[in-house]
Amino acid sequence: MSSTTGGPAAAFTKTPGWLDWYPNPSRPRFALPPGAVDAHCHVFGPGAEFPYAPERKYTPCDAGKDRLFALRDHLGVSRNVVVQATCHGADNSAMVDAVRAAGGRARGVATVRPDIADAELRRLDAAGVRGVRFNFLKRLVDSAPKDDLRAIAEKVAPLGWHVVIYFEAADLAELEGFFGSLPTPLVVDHMGRPDVRKPVDGEEFDRFLRFVDRNSGDGGSGGRGVWVKTSCPERLSVSGPPALDGESQAYQDVVPFARRVVREFPDRVLWGSDWPHPNLTGHMPDDGLLVDWIPWIAETAEQQRKLLVDNPMRLYWPEESAG
Template sequence: MSAAGPLRVVSWHPYPSKPRYVPPLGAVDAHCHVFGPMADFPFSPKAKYLPDDAGPDMLFALRARLGFSRSVVVQASCHGTDNRATLNAIARSGDSCRGVAVVDPAVNVAELEALHASGIRGVRFNFLKRLVGDAPKDKFLEVAKKIEPLGWHVVVYFEADILDEMVPFLEAIPTIVVVDHMGRSSMSEGPEGPQVSAFKQLLDEQPKIWTKVTCPDRLSAVGDPWDDFAAVVRPIVERYPDRVLWGTDWPHPNMEANIPDDGHLVDMIPRIAVTQDLQQRLLVDNPTRLYWL
């Protein structure tokens, strides 16, 4: 691991433990990122955080340690719409990575087709005000229509307090929609809390919407081993077994004050997907269907 340079931060565990849980063959970490290296792939001038380098070699080494075979690299907001760092990781992966890009709303079909040939299978729309300054829903819908012929999906990141205002936008997207981190619903309210219940109602009403059952380190109110997260998320995995994905969120952007042990994150999997069938769907079948078929 490299040391952080001036004004740059490290947000990943330096010595993650070896998980007790062994994932099934072909398991996919369906939500991770790469940062830089900055010398080759500079960060966006609009970046709200400046992480230390966390490139493909580090990602692949961690993946092997955790027992995973494949990865989905999600474009980090610090790189803006310059997807070269993500594409570099995919190119170096030997077909074991796919990607989710962030694109300029003016992107054209030829540019999208080039991204597809390079392993991109979705676009991400970010609505977190602390990370992005502008999130134009009308322009995003135009992008969603452009990617539909490619068979891509849309990943959407928002917080629970704006779920109601997001619903018409989510309904208007013509592709599969994957909501990051369950829309950051509150874990402290329990499995039947108002935010979790509202999110499950959305999933009930919109079969095209999937979600990532990820980030206990961000969402739990009680800390590792994140018992409140396990209690809330297990029923979600059981209720929507074919519409859930799992990922580490490595290298954990903006988590330098509460860096999780990635081995502990993996050991959460059998607590939220308690049977081999559910684990197979969560880690292999669902991400394979979305990213490799």
């Protein structure tokens, strides 16, 4: 893939050092249960059709819906939840286009501004959007003004939407009061990004799990509830991917953290691939190995069914999972 893409009006140059998605993922050895949902993935452009936001912090490679759907089918996934990428800002066109093209097999998570009109929210809802994302990573956003974010949460709550929150583990102490005050269910990206060099039973991760437990509610899309994505081991790991001989299991240092979340909150965990893995600098993961990582963290068939099917269906397709 060339570093410059699109026609003269929409040409862009990838951020130097950008890693493109893994081109030939292995076929997973672990067979996903029927109806499995990839509850965290993205689309980038294509830039010629869906230009990247002027205020973006990075310029990615093209990774459009056709590539996403091909990966879905290759891995044995049935459905996707497409999360708005920060490189597109609050223009949700690429994400909505992907959700619509999936023919009911995708839902979306949007980025919106506080002044968004109710009519636009209803349009997004009709297109399949079921949540908004609040990003607190300073390297990805300039600021996250809490008053504006609370105003957004209050606007989307009547639609039954949730708020996806993305933050660093060390920042939870400052943010948890704000999170607990929001009038919507919460979905935590990537287990709150724990520092896996610290103990899994240490104070920092214990604090995160207490936060989840304290704000549990009923876990349903119409109640409060906190859901946790056991995603992105490649982003959290220090030990890294397996050796080239293929005998070592990938991202072993993240397993205890994800396994603990699955054991303690089996009805409120989700899994996602994070394809096409934005802003990774060390390596680009083989998405087949990310699927093979699942039975290490969800050890029983019941845990796997809840993680991959029951929980995401209850959150994103409640009309199909009821009863």
